Amino acid sequence: MGFFDGMPAVEPSARVGFAGNRIERRSEHRSADAVPAAVGDDRARFYLFRGDKVLLRGSDPLFEPREADGLGAVRDETVLLGWAGDGPRLASLLPDSAQIDEQRIGLVDLRTVATGAMVTPEHLGALAQARALMNWHGRHRFCSNCGAATTIANGGYRRDCPRCQAQHFPRTDPVVIMLAIRNERVLLGRQRQFQPGMYSALAGFLEPGETIEDAVRRETLEESGVPIGRVRYHASQPWPFPMSLMIGCHCEALSDTISRDEAELEDCRWFTRDEARAMLAGTHPDGLKAPTNIAIARTLLAAWSGG
Secondary structure, three states: OOOOOOOOOOOHHHHOOOOOOOOEOOHHHOOOOHHHHHHOOOOOEEEEEEOOEEEEEOOEOEEOHHHHHHHOOOHHHOEEEEEEOOEEEEEEEEOOOOOOOOOOOEEEEHHHHHHOOOOOHHHHHHHHHHHHHHHHHHHOOEOOOOOOEOEEEHHHOEEEOOOOOOEEOOOOEEEEEEEEEEOOEEEEEEOOOOOOOEOEOEEEEOOOOOOHHHHHHHHHHHHHOOOEEEEEEEEEEEEOOOOEEEEEEEEEEOOOOOOOOOOOOOEEEEEEHHHHHHHHHOOOOOOOEOOOOOOHHHHHHHHHHOO
């Protein structure tokens, strides 16, 4: 038996929201002139944002370079995402003052685009890549070393400081999200800002010096008071709100007793397999609901419950 025998034909991470990105990044081709060279290709297309909203023409999020220029895209802040089968893909942020004919072009936040399946999975994954980069550039315009204004470099995958020569690279914030399991029940919680009736897996940021497993144990204990034993990785998900990677795990609860962090959670309780299936199907008798179809928490719950 080979080392990789028995693995699923389709890895679980391929089934989560924002995972359909098919752009070839070709990082070895990100040179100083990568963006102008890509824009000069007749097949180049842009994903455009104004603030946190995506520009859509029906279900099409792609714009030609001349259209991007006409809408006010800033070439100096344009990012080269990579190459699709039919040409380069770039992303750019429009100024807040950009005038858009909303009879022809919609402005839609990315969560709505995702939950409403308003674009294909390939476009949704690319938009996640683009939005995360746009957010990073927006938050890192000044050098964290000396405070000077930085300039975009390396096709948008670096910012350089002209004063102290520091180089800054895009960051991704790792978040553990976990489904604690004990005696055929799972632990779910809800925060006050959740939709009415929705319960989800617990989650939290991985801290410096932690393994994924230790972060799962710490966050579950902090939020629910439930100690955790064994931890098993299941899947990961790009989460562009603003620029995270969700690391999904199932874990072994060592106690039934809940002592929730009341500042963090409005409620926390155990659910049976039948309840989980009903929540996924939208048929729970109390109107309780699982997370939306784009959330990895739903993937974790479905994998455990068979739902």
